[in-house]
Amino acid sequence: MKLYYSAGACSLAPHIVASEAGLSLELDKVNLTTKTTASGRDFLSVNPKGDVPALMLDNGELLTEASVVVQFLADQAPGSGLIPRCGSLERFQVQEWLAFVASDLHKGFGPLWMPVSEECRRMALKLLHGHFAFLNLTLESRAYLMGGTFTVADAYAFTILNWCRFHKIDLTAYPRMVAYMERVGSRPKVRKAMEDEGLLAGGCGG
Numbered sequence: 001m002k003l004y005y006s007a008g009a010c011s012l013a014p015h016i017v018a019s020e021a022g023l024s025l026e027l028d029k030v031n032l033t034t035k036t037t038a039s040g041r042d043f044l045s046v047n048p049k050g051d052v053p054a055l056m057l058d059n060g061e062l063l064t065e066a067s068v069v070v071q072f073l074a075d076q077a078p079g080s081g082l083i084p085r086c087g088s089l090e091r092f093q094v095q096e097w098l099a100f101v102a103s104d105l106h107k108g109f110g111p112l113w114m115p116v117s118e119e120c121r122r123m124a125l126k127l128l129h130g131h132f133a134f135l136n137l138t139l140e141s142r143a144y145l146m147g148g149t150f151t152v153a154d155a156y157a158f159t160i161l162n163w164c165r166f167h168k169i170d171l172t173a174y175p176r177m178v179a180y181m182e183r184v185g186s187r188p189k190v191r192k193a194m195e196d197e198g199l200l201a202g203g204c205g206g
């Protein structure tokens with residue numbers, strides 16, 4: 001399998017899941033500005049959406065959408081504990097978290113990556129702070145989003161929350177969330193994925 005990624009972008013989530021699951025993954029870095037890959041491919045010919053992550057399967061099929069790619073990868077390693085069994089209530093609860101991360105957190109950062117007006121930026125930050133407050137409250141009683149076990153939802157949430165560093169968002173009001181980010185960020189397999197993307201030297205993308 002080959003993961004098309006951009007350093008520190010949302011594609012870090014499937015990269016973390018593969019690392020945690022012990023799956024071997026070929027990586028191809030995408031320049032999102034030129035839409036070309038490090039291997040010299042026209043990325044739009046791989047994924048017409050033009051977005052990472054994109055996972056090329058060994059049979060030539062392409063899977064996109066971070067919230068789906070992480071589930072596919074975790075299902076390749078059923079003993080990893082990264083995702084509950086299909087059809088179980090817990091599986092839907094993980095999907096509930098993935099939907100929240102994708103539509104509220106991930107896309108909530110969207111305006112911060114664009115040259116928008118100060119008012120638009122302020123509004124985006126206001127919405128994000130609401131989500132951070134909710135996460136901070138939730139994490140008062142649990143180590144990870146689903147409780148005591150690290151799942152794909154944590155890989156995705158951590159990836160997106162990591163962008164707070166790049167945007168220099170003050171998180172002092174959310175000590176539980178900060179502790180959670182440190183907890184996830186200190187997992188050896190998470191660090192390995194970040195190291196592979198050159199992020200431990202201080203980089204961070206979106």
Ligand SMILES: N[C@@H](CCC(=O)N[C@@H](CS)C(=O)NCC(=O)O)C(=O)O
Nearest residue numbers: 009010032050051052053065066206
């Ligand atoms: N709906 C997609 C969105 C993925 C997405 O927004 N990817 C960003 C990086 S985090 C991207 O590749 N943007 C294209 C660009 O910046 O040109 C998903 O959830 O995976």
